[in-house]
Amino acid sequence: MISDKIKFTKIDESRNMKRFYVLHPVCDTLLDGVYAVVSEYGRIGKQGRTFIKLFADQKSAWHYHDHCIANRINHGYTHDQSIHN
Numbered sequence: 001m002i003s004d005k006i007k008f009t010k011i012d013e014s015r016n017m018k019r020f021y022v023l024h025p026v027c028d029t030l031l032d033g034v035y036a037v038v039s040e041y042g043r044i045g046k047q048g049r050t051f052i053k054l055f056a057d058q059k060s061a062w063h064y065h066d067h068c069i070a071n072r073i074n075h076g077y078t079h080d081q082s083i084h085n
Contacts, residue, residue, distance in 0.1 A: 006069065008077035009044065018044040020080075021072050026061040029054070035061035039068060 008021040017067040035055045042048025055061040 007080040008083070009080045010041050010075070010077045012043070013053045019077070020048065021042050021077060023065065023068050023072075026058060028058075033057070037061050038064050038070070 005022055005024045008020075009024075010017060010019045020042060022040040022041075024040075027036050028034075031037050032067070033056060035058050037053045037055070039051045039053075040048050041051070053064060055064065
């Protein structure tokens with residue numbers, strides 16, 4: 001299981017594109033049996049937005065988490081290992 005958040009960036013100076021995407025690990029919520037996947041995204045240097053998606057079971061949450069990682073990679077984002085928790 002992943003214990004740290006993962007940061008992706010997509011920078012294309014020719015298109016004035018400077019994006020970030022941060023994916024947090026699946027977490028158990030205060031609600032019984034409800035799990036959350038939290039992501040943050042936006043333009044590098046700006047506040048960005050936070051998105052929370054809830055799931056009824058942990059397996060579905062991890063499946064969505066892994067899907068988000070694959071989706072970012074497929075859209076040309078690169079893993080940024082400079083993030084500190």
